[in-house]
Amino acid sequence: xxxxxxxxxxxxxxxxxxxxxxxxxxxxxxxxxxxxxxxxxxxxxxxxxxxxxxxxxxxxxxxxxxxxxxxxxxxxxxxxxxxx
Amino acid sequence: xxxxxxxxxxxxxxxxxxxxxxxxxxxxxxxxxxxxxxxxxxxxxxxxxxxxxxxxxxxxxxxxxxxxxxxxxxxxxxxxxxxxxxxxxxxxxxxxxxxxxxxxxxxxxxxxxxxxxxxxxxxxxxxxxxxxxxxxxxxxxxxxxxxxxxxxxxxxxxxxxxxxxxxxxxxxxxxxxxxxxxxxxxxxxxxxxxxxxxxxxxxxxxxxxxxxxxxxxxxxxxxxxxxxxxxxxxxxxxxxxxxxxxxxxxxxxxxxxxxxxxxxxxxxxxxxxxxxxxxxxxxxxxxxxxxxxxxxxxxxxxxxxxxxxxxxxxxxxxxxxxxxxxxxxxxxxxxxxxxxxxxxxxxxxxxxxxxxxxxxxxxxxxxxxxxxxxxxxxxxxxxxxxxxxxxxxxxxxxxxxxxxxxxxxxxxxxxxxxxxxxxxxxxxxxxxxxxxxxxxxxxxxxxxxxxxxxxxxxxxxxxx
Numbered sequence: 001x002x003x004x005x006x007x008x009x010x011x012x013x014x015x016x017x018x019x020x021x022x023x024x025x026x027x028x029x030x031x032x033x034x035x036x037x038x039x040x041x042x043x044x045x046x047x048x049x050x051x052x053x054x055x056x057x058x059x060x061x062x063x064x065x066x067x068x069x070x071x072x073x074x075x076x077x078x079x080x081x082x083x084x
Numbered sequence: 085x086x087x088x089x090x091x092x093x094x095x096x097x098x099x100x101x102x103x104x105x106x107x108x109x110x111x112x113x114x115x116x117x118x119x120x121x122x123x124x125x126x127x128x129x130x131x132x133x134x135x136x137x138x139x140x141x142x143x144x145x146x147x148x149x150x151x152x153x154x155x156x157x158x159x160x161x162x163x164x165x166x167x168x169x170x171x172x173x174x175x176x177x178x179x180x181x182x183x184x185x186x187x188x189x190x191x192x193x194x195x196x197x198x199x200x201x202x203x204x205x206x207x208x209x210x211x212x213x214x215x216x217x218x219x220x221x222x223x224x225x226x227x228x229x230x231x232x233x234x235x236x237x238x239x240x241x242x243x244x245x246x247x248x249x250x251x252x253x254x255x256x257x258x259x260x261x262x263x264x265x266x267x268x269x270x271x272x273x274x275x276x277x278x279x280x281x282x283x284x285x286x287x288x289x290x291x292x293x294x295x296x297x298x299x300x301x302x303x304x305x306x307x308x309x310x311x312x313x314x315x316x317x318x319x320x321x322x323x324x325x326x327x328x329x330x331x332x333x334x335x336x337x338x339x340x341x342x343x344x345x346x347x348x349x350x351x352x353x354x355x356x357x358x359x360x361x362x363x364x365x366x367x368x369x370x371x372x373x374x375x376x377x378x379x380x381x382x383x384x385x386x387x388x389x390x391x392x393x394x395x396x397x398x399x400x401x402x403x404x405x406x407x408x409x410x411x412x413x414x415x416x417x418x419x420x421x422x423x424x425x426x427x428x429x430x431x432x433x434x435x436x437x438x439x440x441x442x443x444x445x446x447x448x449x450x451x452x453x454x455x456x457x458x459x460x461x462x463x464x465x466x467x468x469x470x471x472x473x474x475x476x477x478x479x480x481x482x483x484x485x486x487x488x489x490x491x492x493x494x495x496x497x498x499x500x501x502x503x504x505x506x507x508x509x510x511x512x513x514x515x516x517x518x519x520x521x522x523x524x525x526x527x528x529x530x531x532x533x534x535x536x537x538x539x540x541x542x543x544x545x546x547x548x
Contacts, residue, residue, distance in 0.1 A: 010511075010516075011382065011383075012380070012382070012449065012469060012508060013220075014351055014379075014380055014383055014470075015220060015290055015428070016220030016221055016244060016246070016247050016290065017220045017221030017222075017223060017247075017469075017470075017505075018220070018221045018247060018250055018251055018505070018507075019250075019507060019508065019511075020246065024246060024287055028289060030279065030282070030283060030286070030289075030292075031283065034289075036383060036428075039383045039384065039385070040382060040383035043382065069116035069117070069431070070116075070313075070316045070317060070431075071116040071124050071129065071141075071317070072116045072117055072118060072124065073294075074129075074132055074294075074298060074311075074313075075118045075124060075128055075129070075132075077294065077295050077298045077299070078128075078131055078132060078298060078302055080295075081274075081275075081298065081299045081302045081303060082131075082302065
């Protein structure tokens, strides 16, 4: 099955504040799906099946790891910067 | 015959002199945990935020004075008008009296400068010369650029690459106000360089842009750069409460003694919190008000509990119902976190939902655009896409009032205009948008998969 056939489908992204294609949500910026992809697309596309075919369980675990509290995530970035 | 009053105005000297802090009236939040697993301390946040804002972030004071200098800056566009939506009411044939607080009159066109100006002021007071931030479509980036220009601070905005390319006009707004706006990932930070080395054609993400903005602040050896965030955090909600505090004075001015419904769209929660928190205070003290945060049905968090954590044991270390696992086979790992959280939503808004003070609602995009079009044709202003959610909920409530024959008072936050976001209207007008219903069978299958996981406790928390 060609999982790229939905890549041009468009959705309004509530995080970025403008329209995006499914290709962006599926592949994201680091080669992993956006953590919100299931909530945003599952009504329209078989997104779970697409992801399961494309990504390993480890990759999915990384992509969908529950979000940290905002301050915690900020401090995590600070720690990464300070430790190089 | 005297003309119908359409705008309720306040003079500058009638503007509220204090912000309202809802944290004082809710059960204490569990402190966020740092990377070491211990509660975050103010000192840990010092490389990122000035101490005066950190103090506000953790404050339990109910009222916090607005500095005179901040008031003077806010006078550029505040107090904002409260409009009576006579034309919309007539079009709906409702007995309800609909009011909207027009935050689109700020120079950047949204509510965002309310906190941008305050944050820029506190940073300057602390001796900071330069602020960094991230932005998507540019609403927050343009607001902070504007604020920095008023206070003579440098502003560096890391704009997600895909937004940078798709939304050139907001980028130009930032540049006009003197900010340095670069596409993220950029070659200017280690985080950006690492990503570009691995993914040269990456369209970027908010996560990367945040990393770059924080890195730029933390690595400035002069110590004169800090990071600024436009949503989610407590001090952001605090600064926005001027919206609701002004609204209450304006309602009093026109003799409205009771508010029945308060509505705001809720992304990160700041515009919703700004209007609603002062009314939440009234509700806590006994007023009967329905307070509705509205979100898109296409990507719900509050109404479908994207991530829910629960204190499952007395040590408060058990998470957990990762509801986002609905509809697929992968269940995210648990996270040890206290309290109920909604993905991307301000903790104070999440906590108010848990306490039973709010009634979240989700609405499909076609209904939102239909509402926005009706609003534009009756009241004249073209709403931002987010704002259209609040308008759609308002119309639902106004129609309900008509069915019930009740003269309800409905207030909503007109959080921003949509003049920079007309492509969505184009797609709606061209008939290129449609709604999608979530298949009930999928819900049933997903619920079966997670039936043995711990269930969230959603009972209302005790309110002080």
